[in-house]
Amino acid sequence: MSVVISAKDVGVEFYTSRRRKMQVRDLLFHGRATTTSDTFWALKDISFDIRKGEAVGLVGGNGSGKSTLLKTIAGVLLPDTGTVHVDGGVAPLIELTGGFRGELTCRDNLYVQAGLHGLSKDQIEERFEDMVDFAGPQVRAALDRPYRHLSSGMQVRLGFAVISSLDEPIFLVDEVLAVGDKAFREKCYTRMESLLSEGRTLFLVSHSEKDLKRFGARGLYLRSGRMVMDGPMDDVLARYNEDNR
């Protein structure tokens, strides 16, 4: 199978601004506390290839760089070192409000997002009812309200309904599903299984071992922005659990 995501020596460096305690000499010479800028590597030397149709789960503790990695693959963050090549379009559900504009109505957001991912107006109209059905009755009732008025669970419902109805070959799903209720999560899992069976590629971030085992045949384990392990999900989770005992 062909490689659809290829990361080579990827590094992402973030700035942290630190305000030092005000000292007398700052007051005398600057009139304010001086600020020092530090940087740290949220990702460092990350390399891997993902083939078409693979289901890969990203494992790691809070702040280990999982979302940052997904953002570089989605193209919303450019790496400071190395390269990320993605062959084909990416449908990302990587932040609760990622891509969706708070001030636009749900209906407008649906059209904008689907349009940005290549669906024509006719295609969107054809799929509109299915998307809204999938999102559920509360979202349907709120279609003409601003997206930011929706609860976080309703936002995820609309986001997943739209993103999973696109024709993009690659799906990136961050922790967002955790905020959906149980019945909705089950619907999402069924949808993800059917996307995989069509040969789409899935890259999933989750803190749920159950979800990772269900969807990630392969696991990537990040710790402090470094790749600790890339292998079968069961082995990766065993290593992760051992490290975090």
Ligand SMILES: Nc1ncnc2c1ncn2[C@@H]1O[C@H](COP(=O)(O)OP(=O)(O)OP(=O)(O)O)[C@@H](O)[C@H]1O
């Ligand atoms: N825009 C930013 N500027 C500065 N630091 C950032 C920025 N975005 C993320 N970070 C930092 O980079 C590190 C990695 O963050 P990231 O969100 O990728 O972690 P994560 O593994 O997804 O964590 P979690 O499991 O808590 O969601 C963290 O230390 C975070 O504070």
